[in-house]
Amino acid sequence: MSRIEGVLQTLKGQGRKALIPFITAGDPHPDVTVSLMHTMVNAGVDIIELGVPFSDPMADGPVIQLACERALKHGTSLRRVLAMVKEFRATDNATPVVLMGYLNPIEAMGYEVFADAAADAGLDGVLTVDLPPEEADDVAPLFAARGLDPIFLIAPTTTDERIRAIADHSSGYVYYVSFNGVTGAARINVEEVAKKVTHIHELTALPVGVGFGIRDAETAAAVGRVSDGVIVGSVLVDTIARNQTDIEKLKRELTDLLNPMREALDSLAS
Amino acid sequence: MSVKLTEEMLTALPDARGHFGAFGGRFVSETLMDSLVTLEREYLRLKKDPEFQATFDKDLADYVGRPSPLYFAERLTRETGGAQIWLKREDLNHTGAHKINNTIGQALLASFLGKKRIIAETGAGQHGVATATVCARLGLECHVFMGAEDVQRQSLNVYRMKLLGAQVHAVTSGSRTLKDAMNDAMRDWVTYVDETFYIIGTVAGPHPYPLLVRDFQSVIGRETRRQALEKAGKLPDALVACVGGGSNAIGMFYPFLTDESVQLYGVEAGGLGIETGQHAAPLCAGRPGVLHGNRTYLMEDDNGQIASTHSISAGLDYPGVGPEHSWLKDIGRANYVSVTDDEALEAFRMLTLVEGIMPALETAHAVAYAVKLAATMEKDQMVVINISGRGDKDIHTVAQLDGIEL
Known part of the structure; x- marks a missing residue:
């Protein structure tokens, strides 16, 4: 059983929901990322999605675009991100880490070289925004052989036929994008999300994480009620943007954002 | 090593997943997949629909003004002293470039799909103008994304688009040029996917765009083939076209791919020189x-x-190029070369002075290479340059380099 499956199964046994933060690796600086990851674990998160910065993040809104630019300015390459995962793993053997990003940095590194380095670093999952399952034939066996969970997106526009196909190609969890749009937009409609996630649960046994538009304890709880986990990104990245120089203050603010989300999610269990 | 292409090989490409050999495909976020699958299905149906094709052909004739002439550039040929140079006059199309062939076709597709909101990206503004034009004609809402730097250097086209009723969105992220305009167009598309049709301006993007844009632009090569046989009694020996995304080049090349005797040259932007790294020549x-x-x-x-x-x-x-060009490069069917900014400018001036035809700076790259090529060929040989657009939009850029304020 993969680390991701283990964590999600334990949570399910406890009737709890996963809190999954997203930050862009290398933002505000590559030297800070690992300690921000530990801070988030201390604030109660279950799985970390680490963004690999890309020059042309087409699926992201301005908040994450700017985070990519900051990270790239400090030379955050995919190799460097994997080194961060390895460093994190040295002192945290429990929290799964998923890389989230675009295909080209992986393609430039070489699929097999990447898969080897990812496994060596202790990475758990890979979510490539612009790689649908149809194009994943080359990477799938490489990931499977190394125990890396391929995580794919499901969108409001995804047909039932595609949901089944996506689930067949996925392990760990599937990521439901809560609305048509880019990251950081405020378009979430909790009722529609509930309907679609319930439907996805009918089509696959995989856990469903929901991301896009979750900004606070209230939206986290509303979405957590129907899903297996919530993914929180832009609001954290925005906090990083506002506290680039004072890292201690940044850690306090991240903790202050995540703690109420954790409490709100856990209050659903009772 | 060149491969002999057959009609059977060509009809098999792109394959069912939109691949041209190792290239192409559909690498987009999940939100767009269903829309692309629908577009592919509907396009493949309409491609065989006589009514759709008849409407397209009629619009090309009566609205665009096709066929565009194949013109023998006698004086340029004499000055060059080599092969006969002929010009395929896409600059004479309505709106002044080849881009309208494609926007007519895609707007027609949008109408058949019932989409009322159109988006487009543009670099030089030619595709933006061509899109705004067809939207004005069909009464469609039009949003054009354009890099902030390009908004500056192509202000004439920005104003044209506004006059045509389009909203022009200046894109300030990244390098503020065409690739960033495309990023923002894709962000808009993913947000308003249900009501929006994205008219991509070149033979790039996810499947089926490289296929359908190539089909719409292939009218250039089909006409050239027929006109060459009529006027010169033979097929050209070489075709030369500039390549950014590569839509005018593929439109010219495609109907000649199985004619082994016809050499194909795609000319990329060498900028300050390939060795400087300051260029836009991914194939080179x-x-x-x-x-x-x-x-x-x-x-x-x-x-x-x-x-x-x-x-x-x-x-x-x-920084990219249409996937079919990548394939043609790898199988050796087409040659891809580059021309610097300075060479292109020189060609812009030469064609203007020698033939009274002012090419777009994009097109001037093809002219610059074709003149060099023709000089190495025999006098009874024939080179056709695709004059993909006219140069009015570039007058400010050229004047600025001459230190003249207009």
């Missing part, structure tokens, strides 16, 4: 990667980050 100096929905040759750094490009011509200032 890039490597395969994935951007904007397809796998193709790209300009990127060792870490897979997309490199910033440079070209005097906004329309060629793009």
Whole structure:
């Protein structure tokens, strides 16, 4: 059983929901990322999605675009991100880490070289925004052989036929994008999300994480009620943007954002 | 090593997943997949629908003004002293470039699909103008995304688009040029996917765009083939076209792919020179990667980050290229070369002075290479240059280089 499956199964046994933060690796600086990851674990998160910065993040809104630019300015390459995962793993053997990003940095590194380095670093999952399952034939066996969970997106526009196909190609969890749009937009409609996630649960046994538009304890709880986990990104990245120089203050603010989300999610269990 | 292409090989490409050999495909976020699958299905149906094709042909004739002439550039030929140089006059199309062939076709598709909101990206503004034009004609809402730097250097086209009723969105992220305009167009598309049709301006992007844009632009090559046989009594020996994304080049090349005797030359933007790194020539100096929905040759750094490009011509200032060109390069069917900013400018002036035809700076790249090529060929041979657009939009850029304020 993969680390991701283990964590999600334990949570399910406890009737709890996963809190999954997203930050862009290398933002505000590559030297800070690992300690921000530990801070988030201390604030109660279950799985970390680490963004690999890309020059042309087409699926992201301005908040994450700017985070990519900051990270790239400090030379955050995919190799460097994997080194961060390895460093994190040295002192945290429990929290799964998923890389989230675009295909080209992986393609430039070489699929097999990447898969080897990812496994060596202790990475758990890979979510490539612009790689649908149809194009994943080359990477799938490489990931499977190394125990890396391929995580794919499901969108409001995804047909039932595609949901089944996506689930067949996925392990760990599937990521439901809560609305048509880019990251950081405020378009979430909790009722529609509930309907679609319930439907996805009918089509696959995989856990469903929901991301896009979750900004606070209230939206986290509303979405957590129907899903297996919530993914929180832009609001954290925005906090990083506002506290680039004072890292201690940044850690306090991240903790202050995540703690109420954790409490709100856990209050659903009772 | 060149492969002999047959009709059977060509009809098999792209394959069911939109691949041209190792290139092409559909690399987009999940939100767009259903829309692309629907577009592919509907396009493949309409491609065989006589009513759709008849409407398209009628619009090309009566609205665009096709066929565009194939003109023998007698004086340019004499000055060059080599092969006969002929010009395929896409600059004479309505709106002044080949771009309208494609926007007519895609707007027709949008109408058949019942989409009322159109978006487009543009570099030099030619595709933006061509899109705004068809939207005005059909009463469709039109949003054009354009890099902030290009908004500056192509202000004439920006104003034309506004007069045509389009909203022009200046894109300030990244390098503020064509690739960033395409990023923002894709962000808009993913947000308003249900009501929006994205009219992509070149033979790039996710499947089926490279296929359908090529089909719509192939009228250029089909006409050229017929006109060459009529006027010169033979097929051309060489075709030369500029390549940014590569839509005018593929439109010219495609109907000649199985004619082994016809040499194909795609001319990329060499900028300040390939050796300086300041260029936009992925086929000459890039490597395969994935951007904007397809796998193709790209300009990127060792870490897979997309490199910033440079070209005097906004329309060629793009780090990628259509996947079919990548395939034609790898199988050796077409030759891809580059021409610098300075060479293109010189060709712009030469064609203007010698033939009274002012080419777009994009097109001037093809002219510059074709003149060099023709000089090495026999006098009874024939070179056709695709004059993909007219140069009015570039007068400010050229005047500025001459130190003249207009």
